Amino acid sequence: MTTKAIEISGLTKVYTNGRGISDLNLEIDEGDIFGFLGPNGAGKTTAMKMMAGLMKPDRGDVKIFGCSVVDDYVNAMKHVGCLIETAESYSYMTANDNLKLFARFYPDVDQRRIDECLEITGMLRYKNEKTRKFSLGMKQRLGVAAAILSRPRLLILDEPLNGLDVEGMLDMRRLIKRLAEEEGTTFFISSHLIHDVELTCTRIGVVYGGKLVNVEYTHNILSNYSSLENYFVSEVDRNGRV
Amino acid sequence: MAGFKAALINEIVKLLKKKKMIAAAFLSIIAVMVGQVAVTAIKHGFGLRVVGGTEFPLVVLSMFVYTLLPLFATFVAIDMFNGEFTSNTMKITLTRPVSRFGVFAAKVLNLAIFIAANLLFVMVLSLLAGLLFNADSASAAGIGRVALSYAVTFLPVLVFSLLVVLLSNIVRGGLAVFFLSVLLFIGFYFLGIIFSNYSSFFITSMFDWYMLWISESASGFKILRQALIMSGCGIMLFAAGYYLFDRKDI
Numbered sequence: 001m002t003t004k005a006i007e008i009s010g011l012t013k014v015y016t017n018g019r020g021i022s023d024l025n026l027e028i029d030e031g032d033i034f035g036f037l038g039p040n041g042a043g044k045t046t047a048m049k050m051m052a053g054l055m056k057p058d059r060g061d062v063k064i065f066g067c068s069v070v071d072d073y074v075n076a077m078k079h080v081g082c083l084i085e086t087a088e089s090y091s092y093m094t095a096n097d098n099l100k101l102f103a104r105f106y107p108d109v110d111q112r113r114i115d116e117c118l119e120i121t122g123m124l125r126y127k128n129e130k131t132r133k134f135s136l137g138m139k140q141r142l143g144v145a146a147a148i149l150s151r152p153r154l155l156i157l158d159e160p161l162n163g164l165d166v167e168g169m170l171d172m173r174r175l176i177k178r179l180a181e182e183e184g185t186t187f188f189i190s191s192h193l194i195h196d197v198e199l200t201c202t203r204i205g206v207v208y209g210g211k212l213v214n215v216e217y218t219h220n221i222l223s224n225y226s227s228l229e230n231y232f233v234s235e236v237d238r239n240g241r242v
Numbered sequence: 243m244a245g246f247k248a249a250l251i252n253e254i255v256k257l258l259k260k261k262k263m264i265a266a267a268f269l270s271i272i273a274v275m276v277g278q279v280a281v282t283a284i285k286h287g288f289g290l291r292v293v294g295g296t297e298f299p300l301v302v303l304s305m306f307v308y309t310l311l312p313l314f315a316t317f318v319a320i321d322m323f324n325g326e327f328t329s330n331t332m333k334i335t336l337t338r339p340v341s342r343f344g345v346f347a348a349k350v351l352n353l354a355i356f357i358a359a360n361l362l363f364v365m366v367l368s369l370l371a372g373l374l375f376n377a378d379s380a381s382a383a384g385i386g387r388v389a390l391s392y393a394v395t396f397l398p399v400l401v402f403s404l405l406v407v408l409l410s411n412i413v414r415g416g417l418a419v420f421f422l423s424v425l426l427f428i429g430f431y432f433l434g435i436i437f438s439n440y441s442s443f444f445i446t447s448m449f450d451w452y453m454l455w456i457s458e459s460a461s462g463f464k465i466l467r468q469a470l471i472m473s474g475c476g477i478m479l480f481a482a483g484y485y486l487f488d489r490k491d492i
Contacts, residue, residue, distance in 0.1 A: 052337050054492040074245065074339045082337040088330045093259055101255065104248035105338040146334075 003030040003065070005154050005186040006051070010060035013046055014210075021047045021210045024060070028188060028203075030153070033180050035201030035218075036190040037232055043210040044190040045085055048158050051188070052082045064154060081152035083160055087143020091132035095123055095142050098131060099149060106150040117145040120175065122168075136163030144172070148179070154186045155179070161193055169193075173200050198228035206235045213239045245340025249348035252335065257318065257352060263359070266314045270364045273310055277302050278371045298372030299365060299388045300456075306364055307395055307449045311357070315403040316423045318356050322349045323410035323487075324419055333492050342488045350407065350480065357399050365392040391452035398448040401472050402427070404479035405445065411486035442471045 006028040014020040021043035028034050038044050049055040051062050053069050053076070062069040067076035089098045096114065103109040118124040121141040126134070131142060140163045147155055161169050173196060179185040191197050197204065198218065205215040214235050218228070225231040257263060281298060326332040335345050369388060405426065409419045427446055434447025441447040454465050 049492065052333075054333055054336060056489065056491065074341055077337065077339040080337075084333060084337065086330060088334055090256065090259075090331060090334075091329075093256075097255075097259070101252045102334070102338065104251055105245055105340060 004028065004063070005030045005032065005065060006188060007063040007066075008047075008051070008060070009063075011047065011050060011057050011062060012059040013050060013055060013057050015046075019043065019210065021050075021207070024207075024212050026205060026212060026215065028186060030186050031180065031184050033176060033187040033200060033202045034189065035197040035204045036188065036207060037192075037194065037197060037204060037228075038190075038207035039236065040192075042207045044207055045158055047207070048084055048156055048188070048190060051156055052080070052084050053077065054084060079150075079153040081147035081150060081155045083143045083147045083155075083157045085158055086162075087140045087146075089131040089134075089139065089142055089146070092130065094128050094130055095134075095145075096127040098142065099146060102146050102149055108151075109149055113149065113151075117149050120148070121145040122171065137165055137168055140164055141168065144175070148175075151183065152185065154188065157187065157189045159191055160189060161191060161196060169196065176200050194227075194229045194232055198222075204228065204231075206232060208236055208239045211239075245338060246344040246348055248338075249335060249340050249345050250351055253322065253348050253352035254355065257356065260321070262314075262318060262321070263356070266310075266356075266360055267363060269310055269314075270306070270360065271367060273306060274302055274364065274367045274371055277305065277368070278375060282375055297384070298376065299368035300391055302364060302368040303391055303395060303452070304450065307399065308446075311360060311364075311399055312402055312427060312446075312449075314360060315353065315357050315399060316406050316420060319353055319403050319406040320410055320416045320419050320423075322353065323407060324414065324416035327414065327490075327492075328416065336492060343484060346484045346487045350404070350483075353403050353407070354396075354400055357403065358396055361392045361396055361399075365389065387456045390455055394452045394455050395449065397469070397472050397476075398445055398451060401476040401479065402445045402449075404476055404483060408479050408483040408486070411483050411490065442468055443475075445472070445475060448472060 004027050006026070008024050008026040011024040012020075012022045014022060019041055024047055036044050036047070046055065050057045051064075051069065053073050057070070064076040064080055069076045089095070090101070093101070095118065099114045099117065103114060115124060115127070118127050121144050123138065123141050123145055126138065131139065134142065140160070144160060147157065161172055164172060176187055176189070177200065180187060187201075189197070189201060201218055203215065203217050204221060206213050221228060221231045225234070278298065281301075336342065365388060369385065406419065406423045409422055410416075413419050413422065430444040430446040434441035434444040448468060451468055454460060454468070
């Protein structure tokens, strides 16, 4: 039996303006690279924030490797790395000092691992610079370094390609593939860059109007549609968008 | 508590890196120096002995506790909560394997350490200044009274800071919290004078409760009553602050 990395059941969060996400049910197997697709305001970030414990759901639960985010947060987050909405860091500290702060939560992470993560993300030469001087792309790379620092079994990445240049996007794609293949890391990625999702993700979920409308394996989609973009447009149209 | 130690160390590191401690120390030194210059000027100019060697730290405390100390504590509390909420850095800690209670407790303990360190620093500084300029009137009992006064002042200032922490979790803007805290501080001070029978419930009027401890006729019952009222207020403010912090959507 395949181990479930994420089990989402009946997850609901509705804002006062009526937007949000309702009754999200989803299971992600360990080793999946799951792409979470949807138009702006569809509820992707809301769902990811609830998965990372930054928001409390109105109803429902998220289990990560069997531990509930609502009831057993510490154990649920032990093997998770996150990059939600924007990559933040303490601007008055250097990149290295920022990572040292994050490393304190994980007993196995030492300076060597910090340097390794900075190297992987191409940030090693900026390690002693304060992050207030960083560009959006550099902040994003540092955010990724922080997310992979603890060698997590699950990475939740919200728009990880934001602000990255072409080289950065290629690096990121390679990194995701490498971690999935070599370390068996599971990914839950939201992105509006459909082409990148098509090239990277093994399974796709489409969310529209706060509801998950379909989940399918990428190779199945591509055997029925010429591209992921066509599939996405057809799913969105089928669910009420003109 | 898993992750608490890491969260606490991180809070201390952040406080030191932001140089708030250095700014607080610098202003404290200036305050003590100004006080000592004034005392020396009066002594030499008018020939009046205003305070003795171990009385000077108490004069400093009476000023410090109503001005710089609550101001610094308010700044630190606002920075730890509103500052992190508005700069979106709160999620950095909250997405780590640590409970929200662990994060909240680490922040409050960091605030308590800041207040204690600030009090200790000013006490040592004012004692040194007092002893240097008025060494003849110093005594071991006097030093003991100073240490006791500074130690017990920690409690009311911490309780006031917990009120600021609560406000930081109710109101989103740091500036609004600051002005609200100042208004409450002034309001409580005057309410304590007007309704003197109920002054124990207005935290700021307890800032000088160290007087009870060092007065000739120390009343154990009154000290106990005020300590219990402050502890009660502190526990309630801590619980209310945590309740709001735990429910906050980031």
